[in-house]
Amino acid sequence: MTDELRKRIGDTIARGRVMLFMKGNPAMPQCGFSAAVVGILKQTGVPFDSYNILADPDLREGLKEYSSWPTYPQLYVDGKLIGGADIVRDLHAKGELQQILTSQS
Amino acid sequence: MTPDDIRTRIRAALPDADVSVRDTTGGGDHFDATVVSAAFVGKGPVERHRLVYAALGAAMSGPAAPIHALALTTATPEEYQRK
Numbered sequence: 001m002t003d004e005l006r007k008r009i010g011d012t013i014a015r016g017r018v019m020l021f022m023k024g025n026p027a028m029p030q031c032g033f034s035a036a037v038v039g040i041l042k043q044t045g046v047p048f049d050s051y052n053i054l055a056d057p058d059l060r061e062g063l064k065e066y067s068s069w070p071t072y073p074q075l076y077v078d079g080k081l082i083g084g085a086d087i088v089r090d091l092h093a094k095g096e097l098q099q100i101l102t103s104q105s
Numbered sequence: 106m107t108p109d110d111i112r113t114r115i116r117a118a119l120p121d122a123d124v125s126v127r128d129t130t131g132g133g134d135h136f137d138a139t140v141v142s143a144a145f146v147g148k149g150p151v152e153r154h155r156l157v158y159a160a161l162g163a164a165m166s167g168p169a170a171p172i173h174a175l176a177l178t179t180a181t182p183e184e185y186q187r188k
Contacts, residue, residue, distance in 0.1 A: 033174065061168070069151075070158050070166040071174070086177050087150045 005062045012059065013076050016049030018101055021063060022073040023054050030054060033085035034073045040092045041075075046101040077101060106133050106164060106171040118160030119144050123185075134173040141185045153179040 013019055018041070024030030026038045041048050053060040053072055064070050067081050075082045077100060082088065091097040108126035115124045115138070122142035129135045138157075145153045154177055158165055165172045180188070 064166060068155050068158070070161075070170070081151055083151055083154065087154065090150065090178075 001062050001065055005058060006066065009059060009063050009066045012051055013079055015051070017078055018046055018048040019076045020048055020050040020073055021053050021076070022050055023052070025052050026050055031072070033071075036085050037073045037075060037088050040088055040097070041101075043092075044098050044101055046098070106136075108136065111136060111138060111161065111164075111172070111175075114162075114164065115140060115157060115160045119156065123182075129174075129176070134171060136172065136174070137176045139178045139180070141180050141182055143182055145179050145181045146183075150179070 020026075020034075020037060020041065022029060022031075022034035022037065024034060026042075029035035029038055038050075051059075053063070060072075063074065067074060069081060069084065071084055073084055073088075075084070075088055082100060083091070088097065091100060108128055111126045112124045116122055119140070119142045121144070122140050124138065124140050126136055126138045129137050140157055144156060148156075157177055157179065161172065161175075164170060165175065
């Protein structure tokens with residue numbers, strides 16, 4: 001990965017405190033897993049930003065390497081990877097997601 | 106890719122793992138897996154998933170990866186017993 005791409009990925013993750021990298025956008029997700037995470041985030045009521053990786057092939061491949069995580073969606077809070085759809089769903093079911101989304105790091 | 110291929114790869118990296126895999130669509134590219142291993146003790150969910158993803162390596166990464174989706178549940182043997 002080039003330094004330029006690495007920096008661009010870091011900057012993109014830092015765009016929002018709660019940042020979702022997904023296929024499509026919240027209004028029109030292009031994948032069931034991305035749609036599931038959008039639905040859960042909306043339920044929490046916590047504002048979030050998103051990035052459509054389908055529109056950015058370089059970032060789409062680069063972020064997988066950057067985060068050692070081969071799939072989308074990927075949810076970040078304060079720059080830290082919280083997980084993909086399985087983990088977000090699990091944290092939500094255990095009632096732990098809200099705290100992760102709202103706690104100050 | 107078959108559920109057995111996935112199971113074999115995960116067990117190569119996590120020899121103690123109890124692995125069950127289901128092909129959710131019958132198409133050989135969308136799977137559902139539960140992995141129970143002592144290797145997960147003391148690790149958070151992100152680290153646990155990374156261990157499994159690393160075991161699957163090229164089968165999961167890159168545009169031509171045969172696995173398109175893997176719904177993953179991880180547990181330590183103790184957590185699994187409590188379920």
